[in-house]
């Protein structure tokens with residue numbers, strides 16, 4: 556794996572876990588403060604968008620996509 560490669564993991568029934576050197580900006584280009592690894596809301600119910608706050612568990616969000624294998 557490349558040292559500076561960004562990885563986004565689609566967690567089953569939950570968030571998008573982002574790891575690596577990446578800048579997260581709003582629609583106006585202003586940066587959000589975040590750590591090197593952070594989770595983005597995928598369910599739409601977070602009270603702290605764009606970040607995941609764990610609400611996906613209480614709404615029983617269900618989504619577990621898998622990438623196609625070669």
Ligand code: FES
Nearest residue numbers: 596597598607611
């Ligand atoms: S994915 Fe966690 S609150 Fe939406």
